Amino acid sequence: xxxxxxxxxxxxxxxxxxxxxxxxxxxxxxxxxxxxxxxxxxxxxxxxxxxxxxxxxxxxxxxxxxxxxxxxxxxxxxxxxxxxxxxxxxxxxxxxxxxxxxxxxxxxxxxxxxxxxxxxxxxxxxxxxxxxxxxxxxxxxxxxxxxxxxxxxxxxxxxxxxxxxxxxxxxxxxxxxxxxxxxxxxxxxxxxxxxxxxxxxxxxxxxxxxxxxxxxxxxxxxxxxxxxxxxxxxxxxxxxxxxxxxxxxxxxxxxxxxxxxxxxxxxxxxxxxxxxxxxxxxxxxxxxxxxxxxxxxxxxxxxxxxxxxxxxxxxxxxxxxxxxxxxxxxxxxxxxxxxxxxxxxxxxxxxxxxxxxxxxxxxxxxxxxxxxxxxxxxxxxxxxxxxxxxxxxxxxxxxxxxxxxxxxxxxxxxxxxxxxxxxxxxxxxxxxxxxxxxxxxxxxxxxxxxxxxxxxxxxxxxxxxxx
Amino acid sequence: xxxxxxxxxxxxxxxxxxxxxxxxxxxxxxxxxxxxxxxxxxxxxxxxxxxxxxxxxxxxxxxxxxxxxxxxxxxxxxxxxxxxxxxxxxxxxxxxxxxxxxxxxxxxxxxxxxxxxxxxxxxxxxxxxxxxxxxxxxxxxxxxxxxxxxxxxxxxxxxxxxxxxxxxxxxxxxxxxxxxxxxxxxxxxxxxxxxxxxxxxxxxxxxxxxxxxxxxxxxxxxxxxxxxxxxxxxxxxxxxxxxxxxxxxxxxxxxx
Numbered sequence: 001x002x003x004x005x006x007x008x009x010x011x012x013x014x015x016x017x018x019x020x021x022x023x024x025x026x027x028x029x030x031x032x033x034x035x036x037x038x039x040x041x042x043x044x045x046x047x048x049x050x051x052x053x054x055x056x057x058x059x060x061x062x063x064x065x066x067x068x069x070x071x072x073x074x075x076x077x078x079x080x081x082x083x084x085x086x087x088x089x090x091x092x093x094x095x096x097x098x099x100x101x102x103x104x105x106x107x108x109x110x111x112x113x114x115x116x117x118x119x120x121x122x123x124x125x126x127x128x129x130x131x132x133x134x135x136x137x138x139x140x141x142x143x144x145x146x147x148x149x150x151x152x153x154x155x156x157x158x159x160x161x162x163x164x165x166x167x168x169x170x171x172x173x174x175x176x177x178x179x180x181x182x183x184x185x186x187x188x189x190x191x192x193x194x195x196x197x198x199x200x201x202x203x204x205x206x207x208x209x210x211x212x213x214x215x216x217x218x219x220x221x222x223x224x225x226x227x228x229x230x231x232x233x234x235x236x237x238x239x240x241x242x243x244x245x246x247x248x249x250x251x252x253x254x255x256x257x258x259x260x261x262x263x264x265x266x267x268x269x270x271x272x273x274x275x276x277x278x279x280x281x282x283x284x285x286x287x288x289x290x291x292x293x294x295x296x297x298x299x300x301x302x303x304x305x306x307x308x309x310x311x312x313x314x315x316x317x318x319x320x321x322x323x324x325x326x327x328x329x330x331x332x333x334x335x336x337x338x339x340x341x342x343x344x345x346x347x348x349x350x351x352x353x354x355x356x357x358x359x360x361x362x363x364x365x366x367x368x369x370x371x372x373x374x375x376x377x378x379x380x381x382x383x384x385x386x387x388x389x390x391x392x393x394x395x396x397x398x399x400x401x402x403x404x405x406x407x408x409x410x411x412x413x414x415x416x417x418x419x420x421x422x423x424x425x426x427x428x429x430x431x432x433x434x435x436x437x438x439x440x441x442x443x444x445x446x447x448x449x450x451x452x453x454x455x456x457x458x459x460x461x462x463x464x465x466x467x
Numbered sequence: 468x469x470x471x472x473x474x475x476x477x478x479x480x481x482x483x484x485x486x487x488x489x490x491x492x493x494x495x496x497x498x499x500x501x502x503x504x505x506x507x508x509x510x511x512x513x514x515x516x517x518x519x520x521x522x523x524x525x526x527x528x529x530x531x532x533x534x535x536x537x538x539x540x541x542x543x544x545x546x547x548x549x550x551x552x553x554x555x556x557x558x559x560x561x562x563x564x565x566x567x568x569x570x571x572x573x574x575x576x577x578x579x580x581x582x583x584x585x586x587x588x589x590x591x592x593x594x595x596x597x598x599x600x601x602x603x604x605x606x607x608x609x610x611x612x613x614x615x616x617x618x619x620x621x622x623x624x625x626x627x628x629x630x631x632x633x634x635x636x637x638x639x640x641x642x643x644x645x646x647x648x649x650x651x652x653x654x655x656x657x658x659x660x661x662x663x664x665x666x667x668x669x670x671x672x673x674x675x676x677x678x679x680x681x682x683x684x685x686x687x688x689x690x691x692x693x694x695x696x697x698x699x700x701x702x703x704x705x706x707x708x709x710x711x712x713x714x715x716x717x718x719x720x721x722x723x
Contacts, residue, residue: 394558396520
């Protein structure tokens with residue numbers, strides 16, 4: 001048995017070995033010793049740890065064997081096939097710039113860079129590595145955990161291109177910086193490893209959006225890592241929108257390094273994708289930092305949407321807030337895993353975590369797991385989770401005023417989602433996301449007859465705990 | 468033709484028979500009061516008319532404006548002009564009162580083939596009704612009934628009625644738990660709605676509300692049956708003698 005397993009693992013890794021040796025020969029920056037060893041070390045580590053299994057505590061509720069089994073090949077030169085016309089629906093007006101990446105590669109000719117505001121620099125990471133590697137070296141791979149996290153190791157091994165965003169000290173960029181990631185598999189399983197580096201220097205402000213879409217319904221595996229460095233007193237809002245095709249695999253990690261009194265908000269909106277894992281990992285390094293992690297996931301069919309939070313309080317007097325709402329229908333499976341680590345010196349920490357879920361069918365499932373590790377003694381940490389259904393009383397109340405059942409359901413779902421929207425600052429990003437959520441919820445609410453047939457009669461269970 | 472005609476209505480809730488043969492006719496322009504002790508079936512009757520699905524009609528017919536009411540969905544009943552003020556108005560976090568009410572008004576207007584009202588046109592009419600019920604405008608941007616006091620919730624029900632302008636309004640114990648000032652405001656709202664085209668049915672446990680809203684007819688509901696019907700003087704008789712005498716009368720009638 002064990003032998004068989006080992007053999008499988010080796011076969012699984014073989015494709016990656018081939019891909020990696022080929023990648024190393026032509027990768028951008030291969031002549032840079034630091035980058036070369038970063039990649040090699042990460043790849044060696046990936047081979048050692050292999051893909052996680054459900055025995056791994058951090059992956060208990062998410063089985064990635066479908067990713068491990070599939071022989072993905074590195075997607076290359078895909079962007080030649082994307083036309084401006086195909087891009088049309090994904091264009092967003094009013095942004096500072098829209099950078100387009102096709103299978104993780106920066107496509108300058110598809111991007112709109114316009115007149116960039118003063119203090120903002122954006123580029124493809126590959127180009128930046130070639131042009132000014134000295135800007136990249138101090139940050140790339142310095143924050144993300146490649147030792148224990150196989151996907152981060154894999155991404156780092158193949159780190160070559162993605163977005164590079166730099167906001168100069170004191171600069172305030174008011175329009176959103178929009179990063180559009182298009183994956184395309186055509187018919188053969190393909191993988192991409194977009195690697196983004198966002199450096200917001202001291203006292204700067206910016207809004208960054210990562211939007212993940214699919215060009216075609218093929219089996220694409222997108223494994224993203226974003227390292228976001230927020231300098232002292234920087235204010236950064238980060239949005240992640242997942243709306244890929246249902247066959248897509250999307251693993252993403254947002255690793256945030258926060259300086260003194262820096263304020264970072266991370267908003268994740270998971271609407272699409274087949275198997276999705278969204279890791280958000282802020283480390284509050286400087287005193288007085290503030291971090292809000294806000295998320296909404298809406299799943300139906302056989303979607304699996306996993307939200308993994310790891311908030312590390314490493315300095316005193318930092319606040320962190322996690323709010324995640326999930327709406328699950330059909331056979332969808334949602335996961336909320338909120339881990340908070342309060343390190344020894346992080347006195348006066350104030351950490352809060354809330355996860356609320358609506359299950360709309362008998363088959364939909366949510367696993368919610370708080371995990372608090374507190375090594376300081378003067379801290380405030382609370383967590384709570386609820387699981388329920390659409391309230392029949394509320395539905396009847398709306399209907400009794402003339403609102404039809406589908407609209408009433410949609411209204412109630414939207415009200416639930418609004419809790420997350422309300423935590424986003426007013427502006428075009430929020431409006432854009434509101435439109436996407438509306439569309440998704442309409443599809444869910446529209447199936448109300450089906451929902452009715454499977455309506456859960458049992459009472460919602462809920463628990464609330466304080467520590 | 469009566470606006471509402473209930474014939475021999477039997478209703479079960481969770482396999483318990485609550486209504487045991489109700490007959491009632493309500494004409495446009497009339498104000499009826501249905502009175503009765505707790506558990507007599509008053510609220511069940513109101514809920515059935517609003518088409519709550521968990522109430523199971525086993526026998527009988529209900530015609531509204533000549534149409535089979537029991538074949539309608541809750542939203543159809545509302546669009547056809549029936550409004551029920553809830554005994555326990557539901558809190559709906561995340562939907563503002565104003566948005567909710569405008570959605571309801573527009574759903575009803577669409578059903579009637581009228582143009583929808585946009586936010587700008589809605590506001591002046593809305594303000595006028597708010598004034599009628601002495602309600603703070605701030606309540607309108609708050610979520611539906613969320614953190615409203617008991618009195619505010621009841622006033623909010625009457626506000627909805629005033630905006631939606633039903634042909635048949637059923638007020639389910641709207642007076643319960645109201646202090647005398649709030650009751651006067653609610654009564655003023657209800658009285659302002661009286662018109663020859665509209666019928667109002669007031670379901671209540673106590674007679675006090677009827678000092679302010681004077682009904683044309685009073686029906687006494689005991690143990691699932693209407694045991695007596697009469698004019699407004701019947702309410703006063705009840706006030707004096709209590710339900711006890713009529714319950715006893717009902718028991719005698721049953722055993723006979």
